[in-house]
Each structure stands twice: as structure tokens, then as C-alpha cells.
Amino acid sequence: MIDxxxxxxxxxxxxxxxxxxxxxxxxxxxxxxxxQTAPNExxxxxxxxxxxxxxDALEEAFAALEDVNYGLAFASGLAAExxxxxxxxxGDEVIVCDDVYGGTGRLFRQLFAKYGIVFKFVDMTNxxxxxxxxxxxxxxxxxxxxxNPLLKVIDIQKMSQYAKDKKALLVVDNTFxxxxxxxxxxxxxxxxxxxxxxxxxxxxxxIGGAVMVSDEHLYEKIKFxxxxxxxxxxxIESFLLLRSIKTLAVxxxxxxxxxxxxxxxxxxxxKVDSVFYPGLESHPQYxxxxxxxxxxxxxxxxxxxGDYTDVLNFLDKLTIFELAESLGGVESLVNHPEKMTHAxxxxxxxxxxxxxxxxxxxxxxxxxxxxxxxxLGKALD
Ligand SMILES: *Cc1c(COP(=O)(O)O)cnc(C)c1O
Numbered sequence: 001m002i003d004x005x006x007x008x009x010x011x012x013x014x015x016x017x018x019x020x021x022x023x024x025x026x027x028x029x030x031x032x033x034x035x036q037t038a039p040n041e042x043x044x045x046x047x048x049x050x051x052x053x054x055x056d057a058l059e060e061a062f063a064a065l066e067d068v069n070y071g072l073a074f075a076s077g078l079a080a081e082x083x084x085x086x087x088x089x090x091g092d093e094v095i096v097c098d099d100v101y102g103g104t105g106r107l108f109r110q111l112f113a114k115y116g117i118v119f120k121f122v123d124m125t126n127x128x129x130x131x132x133x134x135x136x137x138x139x140x141x142x143x144x145x146x147x148n149p150l151l152k153v154i155d156i157q158k159m160s161q162y163a164k165d166k167k168a169l170l171v172v173d174n175t176f177x178x179x180x181x182x183x184x185x186x187x188x189x190x191x192x193x194x195x196x197x198x199x200x201x202x203x204x205x206x207i208g209g210a211v212m213v214s215d216e217h218l219y220e221k222i223k224f225x226x227x228x229x230x231x232x233x234x235x236i237e238s239f240l241l242l243r244s245i246k247t248l249a250v251x252x253x254x255x256x257x258x259x260x261x262x263x264x265x266x267x268x269x270x271k272v273d274s275v276f277y278p279g280l281e282s283h284p285q286y287x288x289x290x291x292x293x294x295x296x297x298x299x300x301x302x303x304x305x306g307d308y309t310d311v312l313n314f315l316d317k318l319t320i321f322e323l324a325e326s327l328g329g330v331e332s333l334v335n336h337p338e339k340m341t342h343a344x345x346x347x348x349x350x351x352x353x354x355x356x357x358x359x360x361x362x363x364x365x366x367x368x369x370x371x372x373x374x375x376l377g378k379a380l381d
Contacts (some may be wrong), residue, residue, distance in 0.1 A: 014061025077195025079231035080209030090116030160188025181295035198328030218237030328364035
């Protein structure tokens with residue numbers, strides 16, 4: 001269920017009429033630099049890596065979406081993540097949920113581990129594992145919920161308690177839920193992060209990332225990384241995202257409605273082995289999902305019965321759903337995690353997590369739900 005106030009909030013987030021002309025839409029300020037009246041006397045902008053009015057409007061919109069004080073825009077979700085990790089020093093430890101987005105695991109294992117930051121991957125639905133990983137060096141707990149691709153639900157409040165006990169920061173990657181269905185900051189997260197490539201962008205035409213925080217000191221530190229390292233989005237991407245945000249609530253409502261219909265259909269189908277969707281009562285963490293999410297979003301994973309040849313046949317027969325990586329766009333997509341999005345996850349870990357040859361992940365779009373069910377039904381038969 002979408003909070004009715006969200007429909008209004010997203011339409012107006014970050015946007016005010018432009019001062020010179022009254023233009024209702026924020027203009028695309030396609031400029032790298034700004035004329036100064038005297039050395040270091042200017043109107044608040046001096047160079048577009050440091051600030052750009054179109055990006056500023058987007059950052060205000062980001063803050064409004066997560067109900068926090070500050071938003072920061074990045075060139076991609078991973079650029080947002082690297083800015084957050086740069087808060088840490090060599091020797092610091094991070095506890096990370098084990099089925100994070102494949103690219104997040106790659107960033108941590110293959111890029112930042114070599115600087116002496118220690119990443120401990122654990123199953124965060126198992127508190128014993130979390131407690132065993134905590135130490136006096138724990139500086140950050142990194143949560144992605146629901147997880148990808150198995151849609152496990154992690155208790156944000158519980159993780160925030162662990163973080164507080166260690167005076168560590170709790171980071172929540174809220175990409176899968178979108179700001180419409182989950183508000184991690186209210187549940188104790190210090191930093192909320194999104195790949196805006198997904199639901200916030202929503203049209204499969206932008207790569208982008210967002211960081212949202214309320215603490216001013218933390219904001220200043222991440223803003224410094226944004227400025228000093230420079231992984232910023234351009235004004236056109238910023239404009240397109242501002243435009244996307246206006247329809248975020250209506251899109252999420254339809255994504256969820258369709259996903260529930262598809263998940264229920266798949267669950268009852270004899271050729272389907274198991275369905276993973278937090279909005280199904282059969283989901284092992286349905287109660288937790290209901291208490292920390294106001295809706296269940298549009299991601300559905302399932303295991304097909306049979307062998308890999310049956311999976312290939314199914315994909316071959318499937319209409320409407322295009323075979324592609326990514327998610328959160330208006331059009332429905334199907335992905336084979338083992339061979340596509342999660343190919344960089346170490347083989348042993350993939351097996352342990354249950355990412356096998358029969359697993360498929362659907363990003364349910366905003367088409368007619370009956371059409372989606374019919375397409376899946378025909379391919380299954
Ligand atoms: C896609 C994704 C990312 C990475 O974002 P990019 O925009 O591709 O860099 C991070 N986290 C999650 C959950 C994602 O789905």
C-alpha cells in the first residue's frame with residue numbers, strides 16, 4: 001500500500017519554478033563553469049563537478065524521497081557505493097549481507113579489499129553469524145533488503161541495534177524497494193543508497209546513483225568525496241531523473257500489483273519449483289516484510305523444474321519479457337542470475353546461496369498483469 005502523501009510528494013520533490021523565466025521544469029544547465037564578478041565572487045556555483053543547478057534540484061528531490069536532510073547524486077549506483085566506502089580507513093571492518101548485488105561484492109572484494117578494508121559476508125537472517133562477525137573494528141554494517149536475487153528480507157531495526165552497539169554506521173541499499181515501499185532512515189539507517197538506474201530512473205535509459213543522509217557531518221564527508229573524486233552525473237541525466245521521479249509512486253503501485261499477480265500465478269503452477277517474493281504469505285519472512293515495508297515492489301524470482309535445457313526452452317518461448325540485466329524499468333525483464341548478473345559471485349558462494357541453473361529473476365514491469373501471466377503461462381506449458 002502506497003502512503004497517499006507519496007503521490008503528491010514525488011510530483012513536487014526538489015522542483016520549484018526557475019527564477020529568471022518561471023519555467024515550471026528545472027532547466028538543463030549544460031555548463032561546466034560559471035562567470036565570476038570578482039575573484040571568488042559568484043552566485044554559488046563555480047564549477048559543475050562541485051555543483052550544478054540541475055543536479056542541485058535532483059539532490060533536493062533525493063532528500064525529499066527518503067525524508068532526510070541531504071541527498072547526493074552520483075554517476076552510478078556503484079559510484080555512490082565507492083563514495084560511502086571511502087569514509088573508511090585501512091583496517092576497518094564492514095559486515096555485508098551475503099547475497100548483495102553482484103557488482104557490490106565485486107567492488108568490495110576486488111577493489112577495496114586491497115586497501116586493507118576487511119569485508120565479512122554473512123547471512124543477516126542468521127543473527128548468530130552477524131554476532132560472530134562483529135568486532136571492535138566493525139565500522140559499517142552494509143544491508144541490502146530485499147536481497148538480490150533471492151529476495152531474503154533483513155531486519156533493518158535489528159541491524160541498526162548492532163551498529164549502534166559498535167558505534168558503526170548502518171548503510172541500507174534501498175534500490176529493490178524504492179523509497180516508496182521502504183524508509184530505512186526511519187528504521188535506524190545512517191546512510192540510504194540507491195542505484196537510480198533501477199526504479200527511481202524507471203525507464204531503462206539512465207545509469208545513476210544516490211546517497212541520502214540526515215547527519216550534517218556525514219553529509220559533508222560524503223560530499224567531499226563526491227567533489228574530490230568527481231563521480232558526478234551530468235545535467236541531462238539529472239534532468240531525466242527529476243522527470244522520472246514525478247511518476248515514481250504510480251509506477252511502483254503498478255509494479256507491485258503486477259508482481260503479486262505473477263508471484264501468485266507462479267506459486268500455483270506445477271512446473272515451478274519455488275517462488276521468492278516477500279509479498280507471498282509463504283515467504284519465510286512475510287511478517288517481517290509486512291512490518292518494515294509498505295509494499296513489496298516488482299522483483300520476483302523462481303526456480304523452474306527440470307534441467308537447464310528446460311530453462312533455455314522456457315526463455316526461448318517467453319514473450320513480452322526481454323532477456324536482459326538490470327531491473328526496475330517500465331518494461332518486464334527476465335534475467336538468469338547464475339550466467340548473467342551474478343556471474344562474478346564466487347561459484348562456491350553461489351551454490352551456498354542457492355543461485356543455480358534453474359533460477360530466474362523477473363523484473364515485473366507496468367504492462368497489463370493479465371498479459372504478463374498469459375506470456376509466462378504459455379512459455380511454461
Ligand atoms: C544495480 C544495482 C547496484 C549498482 O548500481 P549501478 O547503477 O549499476 O552502478 C547496486 N545495488 C543494487 C541493489 C542494484 O540493483
